[in-house]
Amino acid sequence: MRWIVLALLFINIGVFTWFELDGRPAAKPVSSGAKPVAEAGERIALVAEVSPDQLAAARAAPKPAPVERQSAPPSAGQLCTLLGPFAEEYQGQDIVERLQALQVDGDLREIEMAGQMRYWVFLEPLNSRREAFRKLRELQSAGVDSYVIPKGSLANGISFGIFSELDRAESLVAELRDQGVDARSREEPQTYLERWIVLEPGAAGRLAESFWEQLQSEYPELDRRQNLCSEVKGG
The missing domain is CATH 3.30.70 (Alpha-Beta Plaits)
Structure with a gap:
C-alpha cells in the first residue's frame, strides 16, 4: 500500500512540472533587422516618441555659420x-x-x-600726314629746324628737338612762340x-x-x- 502512495505522489509531481514548463510563452526570435542596443547610459529616442513641438524646434534651430577665411595680407613674396x-x-x-x-x-x-629725364619740344599732331608735311615745309622755309614725327602718341606732329636740360627746352619754346609757332614741351623719360x-x-x-x-x-x-x-x- 505504501508503494502505491509513493508512486502516485511521483506521478503528480511529474505532471505538475510538465504543465508548468509547457504553459510558459515561448521566446520570440530576434529579427535580423533590429536596431543595435544602445550603450550603457544612452537612450535611443524613436521619432514616434518625440513630440511635434520638439520636432519643429529642431528643424527651426539655426545652422552654424560657415567659418570665413581671412585673406592673407600682401607679403614680400x-x-x-x-x-x-x-x-x-x-x-x-x-x-x-x-x-x-x-x-x-x-x-x-x-x-x-629708367634713365635721365629728357624734354621734348613739339607741335601738336595735325589732322593728316599730308597736312603735317605741308606744315613742315612752311617751318623749314622759315629756317626752323624740325621734322615730322612718324609714329607714337605724337604721330603727324612736328618735333623741334629733345633736350636733356629743361632750361634749353623752355628757351626754344619761348623762341618759337615769338615766331608764331604754338610749340610745347613735355617730359620724356629716357630708357x-x-x-x-x-x-x-x-x-x-x-x-x-x-x-x-x-x-x-x-x-x-x-x-x-x-x-x-x-x-x-x-x-
Missing part, C-alpha cells in the same frame, strides 16, 4: 631679387649656371631701365637696356651668405636689389 648689371652676357650666364647647381633658378634678362639676373620670390633666401660673399669678391661692382616682379620687364 611679390618681390623679385635682381643681380647685375652685366656688361657681357657670358658673365651673367656663368652665375646662372652656378645658381642652377645650387638648385636655384635664375633668369638672365635684358631689362628696360635703356641692362642685363640682370632675376630670381623669383624667396629664391635668394635659399642661398648661403658665403655664396654672396664669394660673388661679391669676384664681381665688386655687382648690385643686388629687389623690385616688384610685375615691374621687371624684359627687353
